[in-house]
Amino acid sequence: MAADGDIERTVEPSSAADAGSATAHDAIIDVRNLQTAFFTEKETIRAVDGISFDIDPGETVGIVGESGSGKSVTARSLMGLIESPGRVLRGSSVRYRDMDTVRTFADEFPKRTVDVADLEATYDAEELFASTAATPQEFGYADPASVPLVDVAAAGYTDELGLTSGNECVFVTDGSADSAAGIQRGFVEISRLSGEPQRKMRGGRIAMVFQDPLTSLNPVYTVGNQIKEALRQHQGIRGKAATQEAAELLEAVGIPDASRRVNEYPHQFSGGMRQRAVIAMALACEPEVLICDEPTTALDVTIQAQILDLLAEIQESRDVAIMFITHDMGVIADVSDRVNVMYAGEVVESADVVPLFEDPKHPYTRGLLESIPGHQSGKKLSTIEGSVPTPNEPATYCRFAPRCPKSFDECHEVHPVPIPVEADGEADHTAACLLYPDDVSTAEAVARHGGRSHGGDGE
Numbered sequence: 001m002a003a004d005g006d007i008e009r010t011v012e013p014s015s016a017a018d019a020g021s022a023t024a025h026d027a028i029i030d031v032r033n034l035q036t037a038f039f040t041e042k043e044t045i046r047a048v049d050g051i052s053f054d055i056d057p058g059e060t061v062g063i064v065g066e067s068g069s070g071k072s073v074t075a076r077s078l079m080g081l082i083e084s085p086g087r088v089l090r091g092s093s094v095r096y097r098d099m100d101t102v103r104t105f106a107d108e109f110p111k112r113t114v115d116v117a118d119l120e121a122t123y124d125a126e127e128l129f130a131s132t133a134a135t136p137q138e139f140g141y142a143d144p145a146s147v148p149l150v151d152v153a154a155a156g157y158t159d160e161l162g163l164t165s166g167n168e169c170v171f172v173t174d175g176s177a178d179s180a181a182g183i184q185r186g187f188v189e190i191s192r193l194s195g196e197p198q199r200k201m202r203g204g205r206i207a208m209v210f211q212d213p214l215t216s217l218n219p220v221y222t223v224g225n226q227i228k229e230a231l232r233q234h235q236g237i238r239g240k241a242a243t244q245e246a247a248e249l250l251e252a253v254g255i256p257d258a259s260r261r262v263n264e265y266p267h268q269f270s271g272g273m274r275q276r277a278v279i280a281m282a283l284a285c286e287p288e289v290l291i292c293d294e295p296t297t298a299l300d301v302t303i304q305a306q307i308l309d310l311l312a313e314i315q316e317s318r319d320v321a322i323m324f325i326t327h328d329m330g331v332i333a334d335v336s337d338r339v340n341v342m343y344a345g346e347v348v349e350s351a352d353v354v355p356l357f358e359d360p361k362h363p364y365t366r367g368l369l370e371s372i373p374g375h376q377s378g379k380k381l382s383t384i385e386g387s388v389p390t391p392n393e394p395a396t397y398c399r400f401a402p403r404c405p406k407s408f409d410e411c412h413e414v415h416p417v418p419i420p421v422e423a424d425g426e427a428d429h430t431a432a433c434l435l436y437p438d439d440v441s442t443a444e445a446v447a448r449h450g451g452r453s454h455g456g457d458g459e
């Protein structure tokens with residue numbers, strides 16, 4: 001096995017802007033410094049390398065990038081589906097902030113609930129933080145004194161600190177853990193879930209639709225039986241009521257003659273109908289968040305449009321948040337409110353969908369847009385030469401540099417972090433590129449990414 005002893009310490013810092021944006025509004029999912037690595041005998045592959053983003057209730061967040069950029073590993077990390085030799089690394093935090101879920105979990109799993117106000121009353125946060133292997137930059141802070149204890153605990157350092165067993169998953173941050181009904185603030189730490197809490201979260205609160213519906217459906221059970229199993233597991237609905245509900249779900253996703261079709265097997269459904277059935281299964285659990293991993297890639301264009309329309313209808317009628325993963329910029333433009341562009345395990349640009357498409361900043365995003373047929377009428381279709389590198393070492397430079405038409409010397413020496421594209425801009429449009437902020441000199445921009453300011457304009 002590759003040595004992994006200090007991999008958690010070598011991540012690039014999430015920016016202060018990330019830390020700020022993570023709490024700036026009422027996100028239902030708040031991903032901070034997520035790192036997922038696969039350990040092989042030869043190397044450590046850092047498939048997701050310190051990404052941060054959030055998803056608000058009822059919005060669609062797109063994750064786009066080429067194959068190998070880490071999109072699907074991000075989705076699987078959120079669902080707790082990373083298997084050996086991979087794992088989500090200490091220092092990562094994925095927070096589920098729905099308060100109804102926090103209260104329910106605190107009530108059902110009191111031994112796995114940590115009251116941070118109690119911890120803070122007992123321990124000195126700065127002293128405890130100093131005894132971990134973490135750096136304040138990993139949490140988006142420059143000063144150790146400003147790192148909240150809740151961040152240290154949620155990111156998995158509790159064992160190291162000797163505070164608890166390390167199995168906790170619910171963090172209450174207002175000192176009201178004794179009475180679940182009184183809890184006002186807190187979150188469920190998805191990256192620390194296991195056992196029954198994980199089963200309840202996966203499917204019950206967050207559901208996933210995969211690219212190939214055949215891998216999600218069991219060929220030896222009827223479609224109806226598979227939906228009924230989800231209803232039994234997560235809603236406790238059985239018997240005739242479950243059959244009725246399964247047929248209604250199939251009807252809701254546009255399956256004609258649903259009461260008959262509910263008794264058919266997956267091989268009797270067309271590709272588009274199978275994907276609709278998988279979406280019906282996901283909805284059976286009434287999730288607040290739906291993760292769609294390339295759900296239309298295996299379908300022809302007409303069916304693809306129908307499935308996208310269906311997802312839009314579902315979002316409007318059920319108010320679910322959707323994380324939509326695809327390599328297709330056209331699809332992302334159709335479905336997303338906000339977009340995160342991934343490259344080699346990192347988020348390289350993040351913005352609302354209109355500014356991202358009208359005024360893309362990162363050279364990789366520009367390259368992706370210029371390679372869409374018809375995007376620039378009258379111009380020759382561009383390609384991005386080369387392929388996505390395997391991120392098998394800590395990033396000490398820009399991973400896009402070997403393919404970037406704008407690269408300059410510092411790009412091979414300084415690792416860019418996501419920062420606002422304008423010097424005094426908001427954190428709602430960020431780029432991990434040394435050309436930004438673009439309203440300061442390149443030397444100043446490089447310095448803001450953590451590199452030395454040594455003059456010279458690389459443009």
Ligand code: SF4
Pocket residue numbers: 362363364398399400401402404405406407408411416432433434435
């Ligand atoms: S940091 Fe340099 S190499 Fe990387 S995207 Fe920006 S200009 Fe290109």
